[in-house]
Amino acid sequence: MFNLMSKKAKTHIPRGVVVRLTRYYAILQELRSRRAQWVSSSDIAEWLGLTSSTVRQDLSHIDFRGISRKGYNVEGLAATLAKTLGADTTWSMVVVGAGNLGHALALHEEFPRKGFHIKGVFDSDPAKIGRRIGSLRVMDVLTLPRFIYEKKIDIGLIAVPSQAAQQVADLLVAGRIRGILNLTQTHIVTPKTVPVAATRIVSSLQELAHLIKRQS
Amino acid sequence: MFNLMSKKAKTHIPRGVVVRLTRYYAILQELRSRRAQWVSSSDIAEWLGLTSSTVRQDLSHIDFRGISRKGYNVEGLAATLAKTLGADTTWSMVVVGAGNLGHALALHEEFPRKGFHIKGVFDSDPAKIGRRIGSLRVMDVLTLPRFIYEKKIDIGLIAVPSQAAQQVADLLVAGRIRGILNLTQTHIVTPKTVPVAATRIVSSLQELAHLIKRQS
Missing domain, CATH: 3.40.50.720 (NAD(P)-binding Rossmann-like Domain)
Known part of the structure; x- marks a missing residue:
């Protein structure tokens, strides 16, 4: 039962979070074009005028594991966000x-x-x-x-x-x-x-x- | 000191609230053109897919008193929102x-x-x-x-x-x-x-x- 609820929570991301995910995705694409490998929640937060806890909380809604001491893996996070935002299809x-x-x-x-x-x-x-x-x-x-x-x-x-x-x-x-x-x-x-x-x-x-x- | 702080809070409306105020203002203009006199927070909430407590909380950021049992006074609320959003100037x-x-x-x-x-x-x-x-x-x-x-x-x-x-x-x-x-x-x-x-x-x-x- 607990697992089912948690799965549902994962697929129903609040609307405000989805809007911010589109902004993270724009940043990630920019970083990818600059061949950056890692990005921290505080860097993303500063670029977008948010707090890093908002960024971390928002990103906890998507199923992504590529986090290390250096931050989020740019390539992996970009791919996961692309999937969430339908940017991997036409x-x-x-x-x-x-x-x-x-x-x-x-x-x-x-x-x-x-x-x-x-x-x-x-x-x-x-x-x-x-x-x-x-x-x-x-x-x-x-x-x-x-x-x-x-x-x-x-x-x-x-x-x-x-x-x-x-x-x-x-x-x-x-x-x-x-x-x-x-x-x-x-x-x-x-x-x-x-x-x-x-x-x-x-x-x-x-x-x-x-x-x-x-x-x- | 407390008064000063509360004044500051009134002028610094959080960004997300400002964005929603622009949507309330669009609704209020529509209501005004239909000559509606009163509107409730739950009506606004339903039209915009929000909860009425969000609407009430957001509107508590602006200095508006025209609230009765029938709801908000349309003309007055529209005018106050116009001022807040700079829609009363060019x-x-x-x-x-x-x-x-x-x-x-x-x-x-x-x-x-x-x-x-x-x-x-x-x-x-x-x-x-x-x-x-x-x-x-x-x-x-x-x-x-x-x-x-x-x-x-x-x-x-x-x-x-x-x-x-x-x-x-x-x-x-x-x-x-x-x-x-x-x-x-x-x-x-x-x-x-x-x-x-x-x-x-x-x-x-x-x-x-x-x-x-x-x-x-």
């Missing part, structure tokens, strides 16, 4: 919204390098449908559910105006999308089986505005 | 990097609506310098420090390739920028007086990939 995506942001996302070179491949771009505006973006053509949003279902798309990026976000989320869910990245300022609702992550640039700017006000 | 910004992402950011209509005004776009690529983006012309990144200093720019957005991020951060700091939003995957270092916030779309995708893997 993911197919669609972008919904072919405005400025959607356009930029569809052409963003970092995505394919990190295993995230954009297979389609959608919009509801007749003036945008049919236009070329890189090697893709903008498709009608009405064909979105069928496209997702037939191509087995994993992730949908929502880059439409806020007021259309929920409607797009519903279309993605209708096509049996596996997860959604919401880039609008609006909160969207999905079934429990479809996780949502959010990137809100305006929220980051407001966070920054608070920190600047605090300085002065 | 901020001037520059975008560094005129690639796809920088281009999209420079034209992003939500920024001016939220009080964030882009005053200049910079790049180091001679092919990009001089090009029009909306009403702006791309300027040479070498003129960045002087521009920031003379125009008293508040915030710099870094949207360049990862390997150039630190160099751009140094130029922003040289011009006495007040805060930086880092949109690259790299960690950047600044003096303690220049706060940095980060928006990493790839990190959000990795967070999502973990959640999807957990589902299956």
Whole structure:
């Protein structure tokens, strides 16, 4: 019984910890490119403005044993984090919204390098449908559910105006999308089986505005 | 002495709390546009997937008294959050990097609506310098420090390739920028007086990939 519970705890990492694991993974990749062999929790903590006990506690959630007096083994920790964060596989995506942001996302070179491949771009505006973006053509949003279902798309990026976000989320869910990245300022609702992550640039700017006000 | 300490605690809200306050503020704006008068901590908690005790604890960091049996007063709480997050003033910004992402950011209509005004776009690529983006012309990144200093720019957005991020951060700091939003995957270092916030779309995708893997 105790073993079962501990296994469950290992697979259900709290959301805040997962977010920090993505930052550790970015640091580990940088260290790996510099051919570093070992890294300590206090080094990671200092680079990211955290305490080393937070780093150690967070890393205790993943199944990793390569710890020595010199710290964590860089190669091993990077590989374990990659597995935890799905960075060891490839993911197919669609972008919904072919405005400025959607356009930029569809052409963003970092995505394919990190295993995230954009297979389609959608919009509801007749003036945008049919236009070329890189090697893709903008498709009608009405064909979105069928496209997702037939191509087995994993992730949908929502880059439409806020007021259309929920409607797009519903279309993605209708096509049996596996997860959604919401880039609008609006909160969207999905079934429990479809996780949502959010990137809100305006929220980051407001966070920054608070920190600047605090300085002065 | 005790009073002084409690005052200090009020102005130094932990970073994680500030991030959640930006999400409460987005919800409050939505409620205000629907002319809602009151909102409970448990409603906010449910919309954002948090516990109501987290919401209550977070909101105890800001100086707000409009609480009744019906919950928080929407108008009052929105105004207090706006003040805390600097959303009651306007901020001037520059975008560094005129690639796809920088281009999209420079034209992003939500920024001016939220009080964030882009005053200049910079790049180091001679092919990009001089090009029009909306009403702006791309300027040479070498003129960045002087521009920031003379125009008293508040915030710099870094949207360049990862390997150039630190160099751009140094130029922003040289011009006495007040805060930086880092949109690259790299960690950047600044003096303690220049706060940095980060928006990493790839990190959000990795967070999502973990959640999807957990589902299956």
